[in-house]
Amino acid sequence: MESTRQQKISRLIQKELGDIFLLQTKQMQGVLISVSAVRVSPDLGLAKTYLSIFPSEKGKELLENIKANVKAIRFDLGQRVGKQLRVIPELAFYIDDSLDYLENIDKLLQSGNKPKDKED
Known part of the structure; x- marks a missing residue:
């Protein structure tokens, strides 16, 4: 269970x-990166960050670029929250594919509920 802190x-x-990803993706047309969840470890040393990337086909490529630039992202984060946090946690990025999963379930449900034509 997470503490209030x-x-x-x-x-x-x-x-x-x-906000950082919003500014970065303004230069790339048709790409949207949102942070769906952040889980901070109890010692506040690690922040697991789950990203939702649109379009999902570019997800792996963008995640690799983000992981390659994790130091710069952590620096930008430190510039923004340095007055509020003593230590900026290490960042670990993961793709949040829950929206793709929900979309797939929705498609399956819609295809299974198609009314069948009755011939009398």
């Missing part, structure tokens, strides 16, 4: 990383 830090990091 962990929850506050998670929300702060989620908001600030969302």
Whole structure:
């Protein structure tokens, strides 16, 4: 169970990383990266960040670029929250594919509920 401190830090990091990615993706047409969740470890040393990337076909490529630039992203985050946090946690990025999963389930449900034509 997360402590209140962990929850506050998670929300702060989620908001600030969302702003950072919004500024970065303005240059790329048709790409949207949103931070769907942040989980901070109990010692506040690691922040697991889950990203929702649109379009999902570019997800792996964009995640690799983000992982390659994790130091610069952490620096930008430190510039934004340095007054509120003593130590900026290490960042680990993962793809949040829950929306793709939900979309797939929705498609399956729609295809299974098609009315069949009755011939009398």
